[in-house]
Each structure stands twice: as C-alpha cells, then as structure tokens.
Amino acid sequence: MAAARPLPRLDNDNRFFWTGGADGRLRLLQCQDCRTFVHPPRPVCRNCLSERVEPTEVAGTGVVDTFTVNHQKFHPAMEVPYVIARVAIDGAPGVILTTNIVGCPVDSVVIGDRVRARFEQHDDVWLPLFEKIAA
Amino acid sequence: MKGQAYITGVGMSEVAVRQTRHPLLLTLDAVREALDEAGLTIGQIDGVSTYPGRMPAYLGFSPVGADELIDALGIRARWYAGGGEISSQLGAVVAAATAVRAGLARHVICFRTVYEAAAMARPDEYPPLRRDRVDGASQWTAPFGAISAANWTAQYAMRHVSKYGLTREQLAQVALTDRAHAALNPRALVREPLTMEQYLSARMISTPLCLYDCDRFTDASTVLIVSSGDALDEVRCTPVRIAAMAGSVERHSWDQAEWMACYPTGAELWKHTDYTPADVDTVQLYDGFAFYPITWLEALGFCGVGEGGRFIEGGKRIALDGELPLNTFGGQIGAGRLHGFGFAHESVVQLRGKGGERQIPGDPKVAVATSGGGPLATALLLARD
Numbered sequence: 236m237a238a239a240r241p242l243p244r245l246d247n248d249n250r251f252f253w254t255g256g257a258d259g260r261l262r263l264l265q266c267q268d269c270r271t272f273v274h275p276p277r278p279v280c281r282n283c284l285s286e287r288v289e290p291t292e293v294a295g296t297g298v299v300d301t302f303t304v305n306h307q308k309f310h311p312a313m314e315v316p317y318v319i320a321r322v323a324i325d326g327a328p329g330v331i332l333t334t335n336i337v338g339c340p341v342d343s344v345v346i347g348d349r350v351r352a353r354f355e356q357h358d359d360v361w362l363p364l365f366e367k368i369a370a
Numbered sequence: 371m372k373g374q375a376y377i378t379g380v381g382m383s384e385v386a387v388r389q390t391r392h393p394l395l396l397t398l399d400a401v402r403e404a405l406d407e408a409g410l411t412i413g414q415i416d417g418v419s420t421y422p423g424r425m426p427a428y429l430g431f432s433p434v435g436a437d438e439l440i441d442a443l444g445i446r447a448r449w450y451a452g453g454g455e456i457s458s459q460l461g462a463v464v465a466a467a468t469a470v471r472a473g474l475a476r477h478v479i480c481f482r483t484v485y486e487a488a489a490m491a492r493p494d495e496y497p498p499l500r501r502d503r504v505d506g507a508s509q510w511t512a513p514f515g516a517i518s519a520a521n522w523t524a525q526y527a528m529r530h531v532s533k534y535g536l537t538r539e540q541l542a543q544v545a546l547t548d549r550a551h552a553a554l555n556p557r558a559l560v561r562e563p564l565t566m567e568q569y570l571s572a573r574m575i576s577t578p579l580c581l582y583d584c585d586r587f588t589d590a591s592t593v594l595i596v597s598s599g600d601a602l603d604e605v606r607c608t609p610v611r612i613a614a615m616a617g618s619v620e621r622h623s624w625d626q627a628e629w630m631a632c633y634p635t636g637a638e639l640w641k642h643t644d645y646t647p648a649d650v651d652t653v654q655l656y657d658g659f660a661f662y663p664i665t666w667l668e669a670l671g672f673c674g675v676g677e678g679g680r681f682i683e684g685g686k687r688i689a690l691d692g693e694l695p696l697n698t699f700g701g702q703i704g705a706g707r708l709h710g711f712g713f714a715h716e717s718v719v720q721l722r723g724k725g726g727e728r729q730i731p732g733d734p735k736v737a738v739a740t741s742g743g744g745p746l747a748t749a750l751l752l753a754r755d
Contacts, residue, residue, distance in 0.1 A: 241512040244503035274626065275510060301532070303524035305515060306574040313515040319576070321525055321625050333511045333625045346532045362513055 240312045242360050248276050251290040256354030256361020263327050265291040272327040295352040296368065297322040300331055304341050316341045322350055322365055338366040371599045375467035376609035377752065378477070378602075379408030379595035380718045385557050385706045387487035389589035393433035394442055397483045400593035401443065408595050409606025410477055415445050417475030419466040419596075421482055421710070422454030428499045430489025434591075439481065449474040457617025457635070458656075458742025459710025460750055463594060464615045470598035477604070478596045482711040486587035510625060520584055520659060522624040522744055524576035527661040531578055534676035536664070538578060542569045543685040544660035544696075545582040545703050551690065552700025554728040559588055559706030583660035588706035592715050610718045613736075614643035614751040622745045631747035632662070632740070636669030639738075639749045647671045650751075651734035652720050653694055654713035656741045657701040666740050670749065695730045710741030714750060721754040 243253050255262040264273040266280035267287040273280055280288055302320035305313075318336040336344050337353065350365035381403030383396040391399075405412060424435030436452030439445070449469045456465065459482055466478040489496030504512045516522060530536040545564055552558035564582060572580040602609055616638035621627040640646065647670060655663040664678035672694065673681040682688050688696035699705045699716040708715075717737035719725050739750045 240515070241501060241504045241508070241517070243509035243513060244505045246505070249509065275507070275623075301525045301529040303521055303528055303579075304574070304577040305521055305524075307518070307520070307576060309517040309521075310515060317515055319514055319516045319521050319525065329626070331625050333514055333516050335514045346529065357513075360513070364514075 240357060241310065242357055245359065248278065252276060253360045256356065256363060259354060260292050261295040261324070261352045261363055262290040262292050263324065263330055264288045272330045274327075274330045293324055293326045297324045297332075297350055297365070299336065299344060299346055299348040299350060301346055302336065302344050318344050320344065320365070332363065335364050336367065337364045371611070373471055374599035375470045375612045376597050376599060376602065377594050377612065377714065377718050378597040378605045378607055378609050379404035379406070379410060379593070380715045381405070381407065381593040382557060382708075382715060383591040385559050385588060385590040385708070387559070387587065387589060388491045389485070389488050393483050393485045393591070394438065396589065396591040397434050397439060397481055397593070398443065400481065400591040401479060404479070404593040404595050407607055408597070410595065410604065412443055412445065414604060415477050415479050416448045417466060417469055417478030418445060418447050418450040418452075419462045419469070419478055419480045420452040421456060421459045421462040423452035429496045430486040430498070432483070433485045433496070434481070434483045439479070445479070449478070457619065457631070457748045458746035460714060460739065460741040460748035461617050463596060463612070463714060463750060464617055464748060466596040467612045467615060470596055473598070476598045476601040480594045480596055480711075481591060482709050483591040484707060484709050485589050486707070488589045490587060507623065518576070519743065520576045520579055523659045523661055524579045526630055526665070527578050530661070530664070530676065530679065534679065536578075536679040538570060539566070540679035540683050541578060541583065541660055541664070542566055543682040543688065544657060544663050545569060547685055547688050548657060548697050548701040548704040551698050551728055552704025555699045555705055558700040558704050560700070560704050579659055579661065582703070585658050585702035585707040588708065590706055590708055592708045592711035594711060594714055594718070608722050608754060610721050611753045611755055612750055613645060613753040614639050615749065616642065617748040619745050619747065624744045627745060630665055630743060631745050632665050632669040632742070633675075635747040635749050636666065636671065639670065639751060643751055645736060645751060645753070649736050650694070650738055651732065652698060652717070652730055652737045653696050654698070654716045654737060654739045655696060656710060656713060656743060657697060657703050658707070658743055660703060662743050663696060663701075670738060690728060690730055698725060698728050698730060713739040713741060714752070717752045721752060
C-alpha cells in the first residue's frame with residue numbers, strides 16, 4: 236500500500252474545518268460578537284475573548300501571500316516538485332492557510348495569484364487545495 | 371557588577387556526525403571544558419537550564435534533560451528549568467540570567483545537546499518522530515507536504531525575493547561566509563570552503579533555498595555557564611556581561627504571522643541598553659537556514675527591512691576583516707547544527723580574543739548572538755566591560 240500523506244487528527248475543535256469539503260464549503264471560525272475570524276480554531280476569540288465563535292462559510296477564494304516550490308522528498312506520499320503556498324482567504328481578514336497550488340505548472344505560481352479552493356478527500360479528511368483562477 | 375548576569379565558562383564537546391559516545395557524556399565533555407575555563411568546580415554549580423528538555427518522542431533532537439543532568443552529575447540545584455515553550459534555544463540563557471539576577475542561583479550550567487545524526491544511524495535506539503496523524507500546529511502544514519522548517523522558512527524568503535529583489539548571489543553570501551570562516555575553525559563540522567559556482571549549481575531544496583542554505587544534523591553538546599555578578603570573585607576568566615536580552619513574538623505560528631519573531635525581538639533588544647547597533651563589533655546570527663541572518667540584520671537595525679540582501683552583497687562587510695564580521699566560527703551551516711548555543715559560545719570566544727586563526731582584528735567588546743527562526747527568536751547583547 237502506498238504511504239499516505241500525514242493527515243490531521245480530528246477533534247471537536249478542528250472537525251468542521253477538515254470535513255467542510257464534504258459539501259464543498261470552506262468554513263472558518265468567526266466570532267459572533269466582534270466578527271473576527273479565529274484561525275487556527277480555538278474556543279475563544281483572540282480579539283475580544285468572546286466564547287461565541289462559530290464555523291462560518293467563506294467564499295473559498297484567496298490570494299497567494301507567498302509560496303515555495305519544494306524539491307526535496309520529505310515524505311514518501313508526496314511526489315516532487317510541488318508548490319506549497321500561504322493563501323490569504325478572501326472575506327476573512329488575517330486568516331492565512333498553508334496549502335498546495337495544484338492544476339498548473341509548478342513554475343507558474345507568483346505572489347498575488349488569485350486562487351480558489353478545490354477539496355481533495357483522504358479518508359475522513361477533505362484537504363483544501365487551491366488552483367489558480369484564470370485571469 | 372551586582373545585579374548583572376555574565377557568561378563565564380563556555381565549553382563544547384567534539385562536533386561530528388554519527389557519534390557513538392553517549393549523549394550524556396558529550397554533555398559532560400562540554401561541562402568539563404566550561405568549568406575548567408571558568409575556574410569553577412561542579413560543586414559550585416547551583417543551577418541548570420536547557421532547551422527544549424528531554425524529548426522522549428524525538429530523542430535525537432534532545433536526548434538529555436535538565437533533570438537527568440542534575441542527577442547524573444550530582445549537582446545540587448537551587449534553581450533549574452528545561453522546556454521548549456520558550457523563545458527559542460537561547461531562551462534557556464535568558465531564563466538562567468533572570469534567575470541569577472534574582473538571586474535564585476550563582477552559577478548556572480546552560481546546555482544544548484543534539485544527537486540527530488547519531489539517531490538517524492541508530493533508529494532502533496533513537497526512534498524518529500512517528501506520526502500517523504498530526505495535531506497541534508503541524509496539522510496546518512504537514513498534510514500539504516510542508517513538513518520541514520525549510521519549507522516554512524522558504525516562504526518567508528520568497529517574499530523577500532518578490533518584494534525586495536533578494537537574489538541568489540546575495541543569499542549565497544551567508545553560506546560562503548560561513549564556510550570560509552569554518553575553514554579556520556578546527557572544531558567546525560565542514561572545513562572545506564564553498565565557491566559561488568558550487569553554490570549556484572547546487573540542487574534546490576525548497577525555492578529559493580538550496581542544499582547549501584541548510585544546516586545539517588550534528589551530534590554535539592554546547593555549554594555556557596551563566597554566573598551572577600555577585601559571584602565573579604569565584605571565577606578565573608574574563609566574564610562577558612549579558613548587557614541586554616529579548617525574546618518576543620506576536621503570533622506563535624509559522625503561517626499566520628506576517629513577520630518572523632526576529633523582527634519584534636530585534637527592536638525589543640535595544641530598549642534594554644544604551645548600546646546601539648553602531649557599537650557592535652561582531653554578530654553571531656542563527657543560520658539554521660541561510661535566510662535567517664539576513665532577517666536578523668534587518669531586525670536588529672543594521673540595515674532597513676528588505677535591505678539585508680544588499681547589505682551582505684559581495685560578502686566583504688561580513689567577512690572576518692569586514693566592518694561587521696558574521697558567524698566567525700562558521701555558523702551552523704559550517705560549524706555544525708549546534709542549535710542556537712554556538713552563537714553565544716562564539717561571541718564569548720571572540721570577545722575574549724581567543725578565536726585563534728579566526729579571531730577578528732581590533733579589540734572587540736560588543737557582540738550580538740541570536741537564535742531561532744519563524745515564531746521563535748532570542749537575541750542577546752554581550753559585552754566585555
């Protein structure tokens with residue numbers, strides 16, 4: 236059997252995020268009092284300390300904040316080269332997701348590229364990968 | 371000076387890969403050298419501090435804890451600490467300095483022992499980190515193959531490439547300088563110099579970082595003895611004062627933070643001293659990856675944010691006879707992955723004029739030593755009064 240990617244261990248804090256892809260939606264925790272997005276998910280708002288934080292659907296698009304092309308085989312399940320990127324999520328100020336940019340040549344990604352989430356299921360986890368939005 | 375903290379003894383074990391000597395005995399080797407240099411005996415030691423403490427799940431990364439060293443060497447510790455949730459490796463020195471300033475101890479052994487190369491060679495005895503499922507901070511990066519700190523660091527470096535025009539030739543100056551200095555250090559792990567041609571033809575690890583931009587697993591122990599200003603009459607060496615220290619962070623995350631923690635830490639350091647960057651004779655800046663010293667130079671105010679690449683361009687400024695010699699022992703890229711402690715060790719060596727072939731000219735009195743990358747950062751300002 237081929238080695239699997241390292242996958243997150245699901246718990247009550249993170250399950251909504253990692254299973255959001257089941258219905259194709261990217262969800263982030265948002266404070267219901269001050270509207271700050273809270274990521275990584277924690278049961279309290281880092282801005283106002285409210286405990287009223289709830290998973291909220293976001294558009295699932297964003298901008299490449301920065302990236303790298305990884306050439307080193309750090310994990311047997313990951314074919315190299317691949318693009319690792321930080322994506323700043325539209326509509327969720329301050330939230331950045333580390334992800335992969337897929338569906339394009341690895342040397343075609345630049346900072347500022349507009350991207351959209353595309354979920355990929357691995358066991359009970361849906362990984363939010365991103366692909367470029369055609370200009 | 372009363373109420374101040376000093377580094378008195380410094381010591382180091384043999385630095386090599388795939389060592390078979392027990393990691394506790396490597397630590398003892400470094401302790402013995404440091405005690406000897408300071409003119410202290412083990413009976414005078416009353417504190418121990420380490421980073422990150424013994425890590426049972428990943429013994430190669432940290433095979434020896436404070437508890438174990440206290441017990442094994444019969445130290446009567448009035449104060450001790452060991453843990454990873456501090457501001458990086460030299461945070462253990464900040465803790466020790468704080469303790470001696472508060473009167474909790476007089477002479478504290480600070481140590482960092484690494485055994486990563488030995489562990490790779492002997493996985494049955496020192497098993498690698500095994501994770502079927504990841505949690506905590508790793509869950510946000512590892513599922514996307516962002517497994518190594520090289521990947522996390524490379525993304526910050528790419529921003530410098532894109533935003534500030536950092537070139538490969540500029541970045542290369544860190545590895546070239548480290549390797550040139552390591553060639554003059556008899557204890558360095560890698561003693562062959564590196565050429566620009568070799569650098570530019572090296573394989574990429576994670577753009578823009580190539581093979582030579584990364585340190586590599588090393589087996590060694592480094593010890594610094596931190597002593598109270600009230601106890602200097604007990605030592606037989608030139609004490610080096612910890613004139614200022616800082617370790618700040620805004621977001622403890624590799625991906626939510628816009629800036630690495632070196633930036634707030636560098637600014638914080640100068641709030642605790644009358645010295646300014648112009649007073650600094652040498653900088654020993656953490657280089658687990660070659661991009662880090664560039665950010666530390668910016669963070670500490672030796673140049674503006676984004677100007678680090680141009681600051682080191684050509685390498686003359688940071689050479690042994692330059693205006694700001696960098697990593698005179700070879701850094702981790704040349705001297706081995708001593709993991710943070712090597713930078714403070716070398717600062718003391720240089721300020722005492724004991725650098726031998728690699729001694730910087732003049733009469734250096736002030737050095738900056740740093741450790742950490744990403745959300746981890748500690749800076750120490752060291753002065754010979």
